[in-house]
Amino acid sequence: MVLVLLAGCRTVAPVPVGLPKQHALENEHLLVRSDLKLPKDHPVLRDLDSLRDQIADELNLPLQKQPVTVYLFSDEVRYAQYLQARYPLLPPRRAYFVGTSKELAVYTFWGERIQEDLRHEYTHGVLHASLTDVPLWLDEGLAEYFEVTSQPTGMNRDYAMRLASNLSQGWKPDLDRLESLETVDDMQKADYQEAWAWVHFMLHHSEESRGVLISYLHDLRTNAKPGSLATRLRTAIPSANSRFIAHAASLTSGIQQASSFSN
Ligand SMILES: [Zn+2]
Structure with missing residues (x-):
């Protein structure tokens, strides 16, 4: 799911549920702020690095330096409360990508479909880092395509x-x-x-x-x-x-x- 907003275009009300900030991991292309501690070489995170290369290869996109920030909540309730407070008009979904001029952010929680959800949202991040804009249907079609982990x-x-x-x-x-x-x-x-x-x-x-x-x-x-x-x-x-x-x-x-x- 994707939502592109322009930063600074409205005042944001205080949110009772805070963003995950207990743990932080980062590499050149990815920042992860999470409620739960993850090893830096967790397969789900390593997978995102290779996904970035795969997207660039298949779509002939130049890789950009702008990192994607993943806000990873420990559970669905905390995630849903945050989203509801921060973006009350959004329909409920398991994960969101929000692109602003300041940040390419992914919001999601650690659940059974975390790998597929992260791949989907991270694809939005890579696309928005490389392109001036992406039509909604194409953004989602590409994210659905690249979220698949199985072959072919x-x-x-x-x-x-x-x-x-x-x-x-x-x-x-x-x-x-x-x-x-x-x-x-x-x-x-x-x-x-x-x-x-x-x-x-x-x-x-x-x-x-x-x-x-x-x-x-x-x-x-x-x-x-x-x-x-x-x-x-x-x-x-x-x-x-x-x-x-x-x-x-x-x-x-x-x-x-x-x-x-x-x-
Ligand atoms: Zn999407």
Whole structure:
């Protein structure tokens, strides 16, 4: 989940629940302020370092020095109380990224899905450190893609299965509609799923589709409003919609094959 705010644009009321500050860890790219003590080489933190390289490689992004600060609460109750007090209008979610001109911050708690949640939010941080802005749907689609820890890269099996089922029931993709979504409240679960699928399609379908995404991200380095990605995609690949459908429908055969090999 992502929220980009401009620092200093409003007065912030005092918050009864404080930020985690008992323990601190830092390296060049990451600051962790946490309620609980973590070893510096904890696998979850090491994973974020390699994720940073993976994002830069796959998206052809220059790595930026600006670190991401992770505020890691010990439990969900404390986290939720803090978020509710500090950002009362946000819908409840397990984790948030808040980018301001002063800080790229991730707020979350130590729970069962901590690795996936941190990967998701940290991806937002890396993107916002490198780009002038990121359209909401693309920000979420990339974060959903890079949060996946299993192989093959970026394959969210639940999404793939649901997409196949939705397609068989007549669902139609609509990248123009996704591009029109502007706030966190607008993004529903199905929108995250579709955003993930468009990112997966562009990165895996063909050199052309990948090229459209990479060049769009390249433009976002210097231009916060580079226009519609859907339009660029249709220009490069006129049959993009039907190819997307074929790509999305083909993902489940890969999953079934992979699971029959692993049994
Ligand atoms: Zn997100």
